[in-house]
Amino acid sequence: MRAKTFFAPAIKADVDQLAALEIDLFQTDRCSKKSLRYLIQHAHVIVARQEESTDILGYAVLLSRKNSRKMRIYSFGIVPTARNLGIAGKLLEVLESIAVNSCCRMLTLEVGDGNTAAINLYKKHGFVQYGFRLGYYEDGGHAILMKKHIQ
Numbered sequence: 001m002r003a004k005t006f007f008a009p010a011i012k013a014d015v016d017q018l019a020a021l022e023i024d025l026f027q028t029d030r031c032s033k034k035s036l037r038y039l040i041q042h043a044h045v046i047v048a049r050q051e052e053s054t055d056i057l058g059y060a061v062l063l064s065r066k067n068s069r070k071m072r073i074y075s076f077g078i079v080p081t082a083r084n085l086g087i088a089g090k091l092l093e094v095l096e097s098i099a100v101n102s103c104c105r106m107l108t109l110e111v112g113d114g115n116t117a118a119i120n121l122y123k124k125h126g127f128v129q130y131g132f133r134l135g136y137y138e139d140g141g142h143a144i145l146m147k148k149h150i151q
């Protein structure tokens, strides 16, 4: 039987694994170890693991701003071997519950315009496009801006 996946805030000991995942999962605009250390202390960094394992299956970084009812999904990914199992969908639900508990009214994110898997995932979970940024990424790639209203 497949071990259960659980979600928890990242800890400092996760930084090396998270930095390696940023390199594996993203071609551009990666978070450095320094940023990840900062984010673990000052933002919501949520990791997915299997029970009884320290290996990270996926993670997300959710940012908030003082006096704002919006939160931004800043980084989000699942390791290739754990994809298509619904983990990303569950991770989005965890982020949404954090947003609700923080009295947030809207989640926002940016996604590469050719990233069909992620765009479909976000649409499936209620995100809609509200903008487009030409040359948004460090490598010149364009971004679709998406948002979801929180009840």
Ligand SMILES: CC(C)(COP(=O)(O)OP(=O)(O)OC[C@H]1O[C@@H](n2cnc3c(N)ncnc32)[C@H](O)[C@@H]1OP(=O)(O)O)[C@@H](O)C(=O)NCCC(=O)NCCS
Pocket: 025, 075, 076, 077, 078, 079, 082, 083, 084, 085, 086, 087, 088, 089, 090, 110, 111, 112, 115, 116, 117, 118, 120, 121, 122, 124
């Ligand atoms: C996008 C990503 C997070 C999806 O993770 P996942 O755990 O496989 O997704 P889930 O199993 O929870 O969700 C599946 C849904 O996502 C979408 N999806 C996932 N992979 C897809 C693919 N290869 N093609 C099209 N849609 C896909 C579909 O809507 C799918 O729903 P369906 O099965 O009903 O069609 C994962 O592919 C990933 O980490 N990619 C690399 C990092 C990345 O691009 N992050 C997003 C940055 S904005």
